[in-house]
Amino acid sequence: MNLNIALLAGDGIGPEVVDQAVKVVNAVAHKFNHTVNWTSALTGAAAIDAVGEPYPDETHEVCMAADAVLFGAIGHPRFDHDPKATVRPEQGLLKMRKKLGLYANVRPTFTFPSLIENSPLKRERIEGTDLIILRELTGGIYFGERGRKDEGNTAFDTCTYTREEIQRLAKLGFEMAMGRRKKLCCVDKANVLESSRLWRETVQDMEKDFPAVEVSYEFVDAVAMRLVQWPSSYDVIITENLFGDILTDEASVISGSMGLMPSSSIGIHTSLFEPIHGSYPQAAGKDIANPLATVLSAAMMFEDGFGLKEEAELIRTVVNKSLAEGIVTEDLAGKGNKAYKTSEVGDWLAANI
Amino acid sequence: MNLNIALLAGDGIGPEVVDQAVKVVNAVAHKFNHTVNWTSALTGAAAIDAVGEPYPDETHEVCMAADAVLFGAIGHPRFDHDPKATVRPEQGLLKMRKKLGLYANVRPTFTFPSLIENSPLKRERIEGTDLIILRELTGGIYFGERGRKDEGNTAFDTCTYTREEIQRLAKLGFEMAMGRRKKLCCVDKANVLESSRLWRETVQDMEKDFPAVEVSYEFVDAVAMRLVQWPSSYDVIITENLFGDILTDEASVISGSMGLMPSSSIGIHTSLFEPIHGSYPQAAGKDIANPLATVLSAAMMFEDGFGLKEEAELIRTVVNKSLAEGIVTEDLAGKGNKAYKTSEVGDWLAANI
Ligand SMILES: CC(C)[C@H](C(=O)O)[C@@H](O)C(=O)O
Ligand SMILES: CC(C)[C@H](C(=O)O)[C@@H](O)C(=O)O
Numbered sequence: 275m276n277l278n279i280a281l282l283a284g285d286g287i288g289p290e291v292v293d294q295a296v297k298v299v300n301a302v303a304h305k306f307n308h309t310v311n312w313t314s315a316l317t318g319a320a321a322i323d324a325v326g327e328p329y330p331d332e333t334h335e336v337c338m339a340a341d342a343v344l345f346g347a348i349g350h351p352r353f354d355h356d357p358k359a360t361v362r363p364e365q366g367l368l369k370m371r372k373k374l375g376l377y378a379n380v381r382p383t384f385t386f387p388s389l390i391e392n393s394p395l396k397r398e399r400i401e402g403t404d405l406i407i408l409r410e411l412t413g414g415i416y417f418g419e420r421g422r423k424d425e426g427n428t429a430f431d432t433c434t435y436t437r438e439e440i441q442r443l444a445k446l447g448f449e450m451a452m453g454r455r456k457k458l459c460c461v462d463k464a465n466v467l468e469s470s471r472l473w474r475e476t477v478q479d480m481e482k483d484f485p486a487v488e489v490s491y492e493f494v495d496a497v498a499m500r501l502v503q504w505p506s507s508y509d510v511i512i513t514e515n516l517f518g519d520i521l522t523d524e525a526s527v528i529s530g531s532m533g534l535m536p537s538s539s540i541g542i543h544t545s546l547f548e549p550i551h552g553s554y555p556q557a558a559g560k561d562i563a564n565p566l567a568t569v570l571s572a573a574m575m576f577e578d579g580f581g582l583k584e585e586a587e588l589i590r591t592v593v594n595k596s597l598a599e600g601i602v603t604e605d606l607a608g609k610g611n612k613a614y615k616t617s618e619v620g621d622w623l624a625a626n627i
Numbered sequence: 628m629n630l631n632i633a634l635l636a637g638d639g640i641g642p643e644v645v646d647q648a649v650k651v652v653n654a655v656a657h658k659f660n661h662t663v664n665w666t667s668a669l670t671g672a673a674a675i676d677a678v679g680e681p682y683p684d685e686t687h688e689v690c691m692a693a694d695a696v697l698f699g700a701i702g703h704p705r706f707d708h709d710p711k712a713t714v715r716p717e718q719g720l721l722k723m724r725k726k727l728g729l730y731a732n733v734r735p736t737f738t739f740p741s742l743i744e745n746s747p748l749k750r751e752r753i754e755g756t757d758l759i760i761l762r763e764l765t766g767g768i769y770f771g772e773r774g775r776k777d778e779g780n781t782a783f784d785t786c787t788y789t790r791e792e793i794q795r796l797a798k799l800g801f802e803m804a805m806g807r808r809k810k811l812c813c814v815d816k817a818n819v820l821e822s823s824r825l826w827r828e829t830v831q832d833m834e835k836d837f838p839a840v841e842v843s844y845e846f847v848d849a850v851a852m853r854l855v856q857w858p859s860s861y862d863v864i865i866t867e868n869l870f871g872d873i874l875t876d877e878a879s880v881i882s883g884s885m886g887l888m889p890s891s892s893i894g895i896h897t898s899l900f901e902p903i904h905g906s907y908p909q910a911a912g913k914d915i916a917n918p919l920a921t922v923l924s925a926a927m928m929f930e931d932g933f934g935l936k937e938e939a940e941l942i943r944t945v946v947n948k949s950l951a952e953g954i955v956t957e958d959l960a961g962k963g964n965k966a967y968k969t970s971e972v973g974d975w976l977a978a979n980i
Contacts, residue, residue, distance in 0.1 A: 364818045394856050399747045415768075415786065420821040427790040429825035433768065434783040463869070465717045468773040472782035498877040502855055503747050516816070520873060523848040527855050 275308045277580060280340035280544075282333065284318040285363060286553025287563035287616075288346025294565035294620025295344060295572040298592075301627035302576070302585050313340065317370070318348030318363040318553070328366025334373055338543055342579035343374075344572060345548035351555050371411050375542030377439070378446050379409040380578075381522040381550060382536070383505070383529050388597050389606065393530030395502070400528060405508040406450060407525055409518025410435075410443045411539055414469070416515045435469045435514065440476040446540065447512035448484040457509035459490045461497050461517055473514060494521070501525055526550050533564040533605050534593075536571035538578055547575040561615045564603040566593055569623060592626045628661045630933060633693035633897075635686065637671040638716060639906025640916035640969075641699025647918035647973025648697060648925040651945075654980035655929070655938050666693065670723070671701030671716040671906070681719025687726055691896055695932035696727075697925060698901035704908050724764050728895030730792070731799050732762040732871065733931075734903060736858070736878040739887065741950050742959065746883030748855070753881060758861040759803060760878055762871025763788075763796045764892055767822070769868045788822045788867065793829040799893065800865035801837040810862035812843045814850050814870055826867060847874070854878055879903050886917040886958050887946075889924035891931055898932050900924040914968045917956040919946055922976060945979045 281296065283289040296312065303310045315333035322328050328348070337343050348363045370376070384404045385393070393400045418432030444460070451458040460477045462470035474491055481489050492500070494517045500507065501521065505528050513521060526532050532551060539546040549567030557563045570593060577586035596602060601622045604613035614622070634649070636642040649665065656663045668686040675681050681701070690696050701716045723729070737757045738746070746753045771785030797813070804811040813830045815823035827844055834842050845853070847870045853860065854874065858881050866874060879885050885904060892899040902920030910916045923946060930939035949955060954975045957966035967975070 362818065368819070394749060394752045395747050396749055416819055418783070422821065422825075424789070426825075428787060429822040430771070430785055430787040431820045431822050432783055432785050434781060436777070437780040463872075465715065466721070466769055467784045468775065469782040469784050472775075472779075495872050495876040498851070498873045499880045502877065502880050517873075519816075519848050520851045520870075524851040524855065524877065527852045 275580065275582070277303065277308050277310045278339065278341045279310060279312055279575075280336045280343040281312050281314045282317045282337075282343060282345045283314065283320075284346040284348040284553065285320055285350050286347055286555040286558040288318070288348065288553055290559070290561060290563055290616050291549060291565040291568040292344065292346040294616060294623070295568040297620045297624040298569050298589060298627065299572050301624040302588060305588075305627055306582070306585055317366055319350035319353065321366060322361055322363065326361070328361065328363045329369040329373075334370070337370070337374055340544055342575050343544060343546040344575060345546050346568065347549065347551065347553040349553040368416060371539065372417065374544055374546065375412065376539035376546055377410065377412045377542065378443055378540040379411045379518065379522070380538045380540060381407045381409065381525070383407070383525040385529050386531050386534065386597060389531045389534070391530070393528060395505075395528055395530075399503070400505060400530065402506040403529065405505065405511065405525065406454070407511045407513065407518060407522045408443060408447045408450065409522055410439065410514050411518075413439045414515035433467070433469050433516070435472055437472065437476050440473050441480065444477050444480055444512055447510050448480065448487055451487045451510040452484065455509040456486055457488050457490070459492055459497070459508060459511045461492055461494050461511055461513040461521065463494050463517075464491070465493060469514070477512070497521060498524060501528065522550070534566045534570060536567055536574050538571070538574045540578075545579050547571040547579065561617055562604055563616050564605050565616050565620055566596075569593060588627060592623050595626060596623060628933065628935070630656065630661050630663045631692065631694045632663060632665055632928075633690045633696040634665050634667045635670045635690075635696060635698045636667065637699040637701040637906065638673055638703050639700055639908040639911040641671070641701065641906055643912075643914060643916055643969050644902065644918040644921040645697065645699040647969060647976070648921040650973045650977040651922050651942060651980065652925050654977040655941060658941075658980055659935070659938055670719055672703035672706065674719060675714055675716065679714070681714065681716045682722040682726075687723070690723070690727055693897055695928050696897060696899040697928060698899050699921065700902065700904065700906040702906040721769060724892065725770065727897055727899065728765060729892035729899055730763065730765045730895065731796055731893040732764045732875070733891045733893065734760045734762065734875040734878070734888070735890075736760070736882050736888065738882050739884050739950060742884045742887070744883070746881060748858075748881055748883075752856070753858060753883065755859040756882065758858065758864065758878065759807075760864045760866065760871060760875045761796060761800045761803065762875055763792065763867050764871075766792045767868035786820070786822050786869070788825055790825065790829050793826050794833065797830050797833055797865055800863050801833065801840055804840045804863040805837065808862040809839055810841050810843070812845055812850070812861060812864045814845055814847050814864055814866040814874065816847050816870075817844070818846060822867070830865070850874060851877060854881060875903070887919045887923060889920055889927050891924070891927045893931075900928040900932065914970055915957055916969050917958050918969050918973055919949075922946060941980060945976050948979060949976060
């Protein structure tokens with residue numbers, strides 16, 4: 275198979291972790307006789323520095339031409355504390371999501387038995403957790419009308435959803451639930467928000483098309499609690515953009531394996547695969563960042579982007595082996611054990627494919 | 628002193644837990660020579676059933692005439708799964724907040740040493756946690772314009788904030804921080820929302836008036852993570868209404884003492900004190916609900932509502948004593964220990980004042 279992959283390394287540790295995923299993907303491609311065509315493009319602060327724009331048109335062209343996008347991370351602290359900055363790396367992210375039509379962010383949260391002690395939660399709370407949060411990614415308050423009035427003294431943002439947007443996301447959620455434990459939880463704030471009432475209404479109307487799926491409806495504040503109390507009680511969660519932003523991040527830390535969590539964003543034009551962690555600027559260039567989340571995102575790319583399940587499984591097996599044998603970066607090494615460099619972990623994984 | 632207290636018991640376990648607080652308040656008043664005038668009024672589902680309205684005008688009159696409001700809980704499951712219900716208990720809550728001008732919800736999260744094992748978090752994560760979330764309560768997307776378009780197929784909600792609303796809440800936050808560990812964290816989503824940028828701008832402008840306070844700015848998604856990872860790193864958090872809804876609930880479960888957490892809502896016309904737990908309909912009428920959160924809310928009422936610190940401290944001391952001696956309801960009793968009834972706990976507390 276011919277695999278055309280757009281490579282968007284981004285900022286901070288992005289380039290380093292993406293490099294390791296490239297090694298692994300190339301090794302897998304070699305083994306299974308696929309041809310990979312990588313095309314790199316600029317994004318984030320790196321793109322602002324180079325061309326004054328966090329998601330340049332050329333980058334968009336590259337993504338549109340690709341079968342999948344492998345993404346590192348973006349964001350740089352020099353933009354973080356200036357509310358008046360006019361060009362920001364995050365704008366690139368939002369523009370990219372919109373222009374590529376990446377309407378569904380898929381965020382699994384699961385545990386690795388060998389890492390369960392890293393969880394801030396007690397073992398009996400976190401054990402058995404295996405959930406997916408499906409976050410709507412191109413609508414809601416992220417993309418609604420916003421602005422100032424009264425000489426800048428009043429600010430507003432608008433959250434808008436259409437029935438079609440909700441159906442598109444919910445359909446994916448029902449289908450995923452069908453392939454898993456058949457439980458779907460729709461998360462909203464229907465006791466206050468009109469957009470949430472439309473979510474609930476729309477999902478309720480779809481229930482009859484998926485009679486095997488057990489659907490529940492919960493308020494976002496209640497879910498913020500239950501994710502900490504009994505995360506293993508969830509299977510598939512669907513929710514709107516802003517709630518998804520908060521809940522996916524909350525869910526990511528409870529696993530204790532944050533540095534290992536992959537994600538995908540399913541799009542109209544193409545799909546994008548990226549680690550859930552950020553650009554971690556403090557570690558940039560030090561060859562110490564954990565590349566496993568990006569490598570596991572590449573596994574998701576094989577399975578969900580290219581429909582190549584065996585290739586994906588091989589990557590996961592090798593990652594598990596690296597964990598079992600302690601070929602890990604300092605964040606996972608544990609006191610007294612040898613910590614490997616980012617690049618060493620990548621080399622080891624590629625060699626073991 | 629003459630203490631005029633409006634008593635809004637509400638739904639579910641509301642009446643039972645409020646009853647115990649009344650016993651305790653009366654005992655304290657007796658001891659310190661205060662005269663308490665209680666005026667009960669309807670709210671929530673109970674008010675809908677009686678007069679078709681969750682926050683009737685008569686109830687509002689009672690609250691306006693009082694020095695403080697002691698509140699139980701509202702909400703009833705029969706309203707929960709009908710997105711088209713036109714009258715809902717929660718509307719009463721929102722109307723009450725708006726009409727009483729309850730602009731700041733104060734939600735402490737702390738741990739009781741004897742209950743720390745109840746936390747879903749590991750001991751080393753939760754120990755030392757003592758934070759306050761100050762949630763803006765009468766603005767934002769809760770009270771903005773909302774509705775439908777396109778024959779009901781598009782729904783929208785608007786989040787609006789004015790500089791004055793933000794200043795009012797932030798001022799309280801700065802002042803609270805001054806009386807504590809002098810750390811203030813402003814939580815927003817300034818990388819996306821215009822209203823959040825106004826929050827950040829406004830708080831930044833106020834920093835110079837409180838030079839002793841160390842201010843940080845964090846995105847809501849990051850805080851949703853850090854509250855689970857290192858809750859003890861926070862002192863005072865200020866945030867807008869919806870983020871506050873989510874984060875206060877998340878914070879409440881990490882302590883392991885959810886059934887004990889009090890809250891207050893500071894208002895223009897009067898202030899309101901209530902347990903953070905809900906109406907817990909499954910337990911209603913069974914005399915098993917834990918009354919301590921309501922009793923501790925009454926302590927907050929003495930201290931913050933009436934400026935009577937000694938009275939508040941006495942209540943807290945007696946509550947600690949009940950915990951130490953195991954005079955607790957079944958949720959706290961622990962396997963093999965005697966569980967006391969709601970009313971027995973109230974009687975014991977009153978007798979020990
Ligand atoms: C950087 C920011 C705009 C972004 C978001 O809020 O969507 C990030 O938090 C994420 O979740 O990918
Ligand atoms: C019942 C609901 C409207 C309310 C809110 O969202 O404010 C509740 O969750 C709360 O936090 O008091």
